[in-house]
Amino acid sequence: MKKQLTHAYALFLLTGTLMMVFLLIRIVFYLYNHSFFGMVSLPEAVNIMLCGFRMDLSSIIYVNALFILLYSLPFPFRYHHTYRKMLFILFIITNGIAVFINVADIFYYPFNTKHLTVEVFSLLSDFARLMPEFLTGYWYAVVLFSVLLFCMGLLYRWADAKNNPPAVFHYLKQTLIFLVIAALSFCGARGSLGRKPLLPIAASKAVGFTKAPLATNAVFTLMFSVNKPPLKELSYFHPDSLATIFPLEKKYERKTERLNVVMIILESFSAEFCGFLNSFPGYTPFMDSLARHSIVYPNMYADGERSIKGLSAVLAGLPNLMEEEIITSQYQTNCLPGIGYFLKQMGYHTSFFHGGINGTMNFDVFTRAAGFDHYFGKNEYGNDKDYDGAWGITDEEFFLFAARQINSFPEPFCTAIFSLSSHHPFFIPEKHRNRFPEGPEPIHKSIRYADYALRQFFNAAASAPWFSHTLFVITADHSFPTQSPANSFYASIAGQHRIPLLLFQQGIPPATDSVMVQQHDLLPSVLDYLGYPHQIKSFGNSIFSASGKRYAYFAIHSTCYVFDNRFLLVFQPETNTSCLYRYPEDPALKEDVSRQLPGIRQEMERYIKAALQTHNSVIIHNRLCP
Template sequence: MNIIISGWRFDLSALMLANIVFYGIFFLVFPWTASLTGIWRVWRGLFIGWNLLFILLNLADFAYFPLVQKRMQMDAMQFLTGEKGSDFYRLLPEFILQFWYIPFLVILAYIFLNRLIPFSIFKAEILRNKNTKSIFQSLFSLSIFGALSIIAIRGGFQLKPIDSVNAGQMTDSRKIPAVVNTTFTLLRSRGKNNLTEDLSGKWNYEAELQKKIIQPFKRDSFKSWNVVILIVESLSHKYLHNDQKWNATPFLDSLLNEGLYMENSYANAKESIQGIPAILSSIPSLQKDPYINSIYSTNQISSLPNELKNKSYTTGFFHGGQNGTMRLDLFAKMAGIEKYFGKNEYNNDSDFDGKWGIWDHKFLSRVVDELNLSPEPFVYSIFTMNPHHPFQIPEEFAKEMQVQKEPLINCLRYTDYALRTFFERAKKQKWYDNTLFVITADHTGKNVDEVYRVMTDIFKIPILFFKPKDISPLKDSTTIVNQIDIFPSVLALLNYDRAFFSYGRNVFDTTGKNYCINLSYGLYQYVDSDYIVLHDGQKIVEIYDQKKDIYNTTNLVNTLDPLIIKKYNDLILLETNCFSHSLIHNMMVSSKIHK
């Protein structure tokens, strides 16, 4: 009930914002076009069609939200324009079949609107007002309606119009998507592309960016290990070590016991297009647009492949999806990757799954062949296709792996099998023993059993550093690790001897800050060993004690020591403003920062 009550401001704001032009025409033009009934037939048709579009988009969030854990925003329209690849149109028939009730509900909505706004209303109103409606009355009605509309669109009388983050003032931040609506989030996110920075002089950006330059590691001589970063699609931490309930990842579970398993690890965001730049270039997702699609995508950036090219490494990126999907091939070039190997390079459509790309077990086997042909040392990233909606399994494995009601878990079994066969083949190759493997996820997957009880679970993924014979097995449950930390941590393991820029940190350096920061539901989420802090870009709106309140039920924002609140407020503002400054001024490589 609280969610319904809290949501009415956002519903009314969206309703008025979406239809303000139609309402204005109705009040301003209607009284003087009594005889032009054709105009009103067109008006009515456009009004119904326009609102049906937003009804469709709200219903489409039944399919979209479980995948990304946020309401649809304008960046989702990039699936339609092709900026995030052409996969949407290829999968559209599958979506229609799975979510058949959405077109059905749209048809019902059309019938409802058609009956709610019959043309006879206009006809009767035209005849009634033909000789009585004065200019003064019309303008008076319009002015009253206009004033009320502005209040409704702004969501009240407060200084600034409401945005999605305001929902956090009315309910727990985990319930924000239920309070807002898709129409509101779409229209409010429109045009928000350019970053801003605080120019008050409060922050010393140059000094802060200097701290992002990681100095050479001089403990020993450089280790020319091969590096393979294995990025598993939608691999949530909660899917692993769950043998009593699902037992979906027996191979991955065993592998986690053979290396340095950073258990307290977090994804950068909720989409692959944000996860890949985080892993390879330590680019945090602190803006609403994914970096790859933002106006800053042509900036100079540091990256793991670029740095290792200084050591004569061969570089490459393997992904069995359609070439061009999410512009990953373009980002690969920006990150200094020489070889992109996708569906086109695989060049065998008989292994195409019909939806996304090449079946993982086939593609990963081919990757082993390609690595056998590669000069050493090399640094390669491998991004799997599965588990991914619609969670298909090759026909030959269907009987063996389709044992759960949840399709995602069955698909995860297949992914685990594909990874096992990859490592079984890799172990037999001469390059295997000299290879550092980093295993992680691009982002978390669909929530399949219950709501996220802890706020951080929405981002929690595995990160494993595995090197045969060289890295002792260990599970680290205390160090907080983010995807952006992979790039500098790999270079630390190699004893890299050059300075480089990174927003991530070397997780093996125990003297550094132990924290991560994400953007969730329009709020910055800052996590360290003591607190989880949610910040709306201006102030802290929620803060929870990590040690005493493990399920994040007691918001301490009004009761905690003001000095602690100020400390975290300044930390978050410094971090976010520094990031904006570095993008705006193209300062994400060490050579751009004044010494």
């Protein structure tokens, strides 16, 4: 019988080899991203390894399902030289792709603070263009991947050498072995002997949501996001009571002059980088000076971690409660009335500027859906001399181009400008290489450059006749969590989403408003400020109108976070469970205080449930149209 099991033994060795590779990647992942997780205690490390073992095994079996089938077929041709060579090629290709995904995820994580999911496929065209930049900027990732791939090849040869054909091939025994391998593979892929298979959310239950990314892997999260089911219709509340908890319909009574609007969305501008929002020096001298003549909102938070989610929140008021972006989801044909749509009803000319290659991240498609009739990108700029070689036109030149174009627009107009240069690889034009000092992080120098470009835009716009009667809204698409946060607050989940918000209008009394605000509040806020006369449907609330208790909220990997200035609630819709934390004093979210403060937990859980139920119903039934 032992000689009949040589292929099963070899398969066991190959699985063990891949488990060791995945474990090594997990260790490198932690070492590279340790600032996001802090110290890991011994009990936590044990739980991470145990949970990670299940998720790695499940991933490996899914990836190698075809290989396992072909390697264990109960027929003697599996020992043929050509057949074994084909299996080797299959093993290297499939597992090479899996290892590439996990290695890339190590260096992707700091940009989005989450593992890769299906949304990465929306960036394939950009990824192919940026590959040379990635290979040079992250050469050590290429080295790591190459070493792992080479070692897998050697270990495959070693393990497969144990797979010697038996002297007599027993079909019955081989069939039984095949069935046992199939059954074990099925159990391993499910990751559970219970009724429900292993899901990514199990990591949060096993090790806590703050350490959950250490227990799972990118292959696992990617697989489970590919066939993500549609949104579920929720029924936490009766529709009548839901409307009182989370009203969708808004109407504002403000009477004002018909101002122009310029919305400036700054790439990766964390609040941590802005001196005017902190007690320590920043990298934004112009914004610091502008803040002294603006209304400043220090409690402004991003809805998502990626540009397209930030854009959909700022321009269309969409909160981040879906795993993927709505523009690439099955709901992409929904009516998405944005600021452009509403202001066109008031006779506004609408335009959107982004110096990136036309089509990048579907910005052109989305902004058109949000009511912006005119799109200005790299093609419209028309001069590759100012192309950064990666994303598009450098900020200074493109901002000045936008200022010139705006001068030709009929008034009133609504224009949105999205910056670019503070995106990796943080390109600085040659003429400015020595103008801006380096900071502790590579992004800091490009933040200084983007701030300088913003200054040039305002210098150019200040002499234009439209400047004096224009509302400028300046914010960011998302934050950029740093490896070494300036203080403990920026290490928290809330701090990692904090971004700047300035409202500037010539002659406006400067002020600081501590109201809780998110990107999806900007649509109703701008419409309220401009005196939009009609009723709207909006997830957000105007910062100029009373709306009761205000919270910020978003979802990451199906886990919902809702917080105010004192408390943060973590809600798991799948299990209907929640934890409450005093996050300003406990940024690592170690002490659950929900038992001591049940009233606060219930109030915040009630709010996020109402937000989820409203969001899902509105998106499923396409109810945003006026």
